[in-house]
Amino acid sequence: MGAMAAAYGPLLPYLMRRFAIGVSVAGLVFGVHFAGGLLGVTASMLSLGRLTSRVAVSGALGLMAIGCIGVALALSWLVMLAGVFLIGIGFGALDLRINQMLAYSVNPKRVALLNGLNGVFGIGAVAAPILVSIAGARYGLIYAGGAAVAAVALLGFRGVPGRLRGASSSGTAPSSRRTARLVVIFATAFGLYVGVEIGVAGWMPTHLHSAGFGLAAAATLTSGFWLALAAGRFLVAPLTLRVSDSAIVLGGTAVAVLCLAGALIAPFAPVAYIATGLAIAPVFPTGVAWLATLNPANPGATSWLFPASMVGGALIPSAIGLVIARVGAGWVPTILAAVAIGTLAAFAAAARS
Template identity: 35%
Template sequence: MRTQPTLFNRAAIIGCMVVMTTIGLLLSTYGLAIPSFKAQFGISDAVAGGGLAMQSAGAVVGVLAAPFALKPFGNRMTMMVSIVLLGGGGLALAFAFSWPMVLISATIAGLGLGGVDMLITQLLIIGAGVRGPALVNVAHGFFGVGTVISPGILAVIGTERYWIIFAAVGVANAFAFFTMRGLAPRPTPVDAPSAEDTKSPIASRSRWYVGAAVVFGFIVLYVSHFGVQSGIGTWEPTFLADLDFSASAAAWATSGYWFAMVIGRFGAAALTRFISIPTLVVVSCLGMAGSLVWAMTHAPSAVWAFMVCGLFIGPIFPNGLTWLARSGHAHGHRFSYVVAASMVGQAFAPWLIGVVIEHQGSEVMPLTLLLVAVGAVVASIGLAIGLRRRASGASSE
């Protein structure tokens, strides 16, 4: 029986959790900083949302570039460079003195964010032994911890001091950089054989379309899921402000949304012992969409609707990736293609919602996100049905 390699020592795993926390800090701080950006640089809602789009575009490039760097440089060096970009971009955001500098800094941070997010997730799946799937849930739970910490702190000290959180991202990544000495350089994820490598050439060619359909399904799932996740995280403060919430109350409410997502992710680790991962993902997508219908009431109860939505959003990403890995289509560069494509939703949703808010008002935000969430529902149900039939067919053969 072939055993999985153990690529991490304890310090490196701790470093991964720190890095994932800083990703949460970075993403959740941007939405709260939008009012300060608008006041400081004289920009509109749509332009402010474009800053997060630049960061997410950088993340897409980072995800796609990381696998190509793995082969010549190995796990450790690729991870360290990504951490430097993430931390350096965070520090630059903290002290940016012009809007173009904000955009450049956000892009640099995004490059590192994409690299570490993809590397940590995939390396834990293939390089942490039997603990891998559980550690993926934990790592993305720590991402959620970061998303809770930032709004909570800024609700106390004031959102105009957003630069403190960005600076903390730089300092924390400096610590994580040195822990990566405990990450083995090889084997890398791109060295892992694909499921089709064990099949005959004729069988592989005849079933190529199945793999393409599965990958496409996960791309749709993640584009939609990230669109909703980042859309709420970025624009909930603006939406609540138009419902006469104070800036502090809106920040606390946004913190509650991210905290609910944390609960969803840590809770999912226990739930997978009782229900299948495909069922968990499908139910989470349905709950996400249903919560957005509730948020369309525009009443103060919309705060609770967004919190429930965060609870359902939590399990989708980490458990969807485990589902993808078990499907046999996550090896080599395919994993990075899915993760990169998923960030399209994260890149364009905040910008799109900003444009809609500018022309139609913030009250249309829940409906816009619901339309995005429908894509995740359809994709998850389609994947569950398709992969189940494929598994049944394989069993029959």
């Protein structure tokens, strides 16, 4: 999953050359992936009390495998986008199910486990830009490998347990006015947060290339961002046993704002982006656990965070592409910093609620 999400940014120059498209059209891969993800998480939400996790996870992996094959063999831009859409559906469904299984487990270390799980996601994301820099125009090999990995993973999920603790077939609607208010605030924050994460990963290579870095160097440096994101989640795991969820989320988001502002200085941009990855590393998993703690018997509350994340991931990076097509790639850090400020404001509102 991490590799699939992280590959799009470094792939943009190769997609533009292969399909003879501009940067704004190439940027549609972000929106299409997360549009598929939105469909996937919505279907997964609706099936929380109806399908066992084993069935849902197996179906999601199968869709990702088919999508990877489609991308690997695509000879036209529309076929490419269709494959990306299928990957997105599987991605969204799998993302929600696995995170929910841990967030609502009885394990007292579930916050640390969530950060570890998302850290493994980051390891795959680290590998993707490196693989793209090696494969170049032969990127289809990467997706063929992704299809093979998904097929093997299907065998490993035979022992996945059944339904979530607290889940029922009655739906996923928030159960009280306070819960509904919290869900809206958290959903807004998560949508903006994922816009920052995917926006950095997706447009960092383009910004660095415009600042004078080579394509291969920009792709490799993007791996540094994903490495920081993965490492940060592993490093923060012990901290979650001593520091409150809200403090971790607010602190990480505030530091990210400063780092993105620092990316405006071209020579320091690579370090600033990598530091951003380290800062935002615990935000997603710890934020899920934060809301789960506030609603321990209602998996429906946190399930709304995932479609919100997909909306943010679909709209914000694609919107950045449209903006920089007019004003230039030098504006990428400014736009991302503004979105990060919005994220911080939303999480601050959640802490006050």
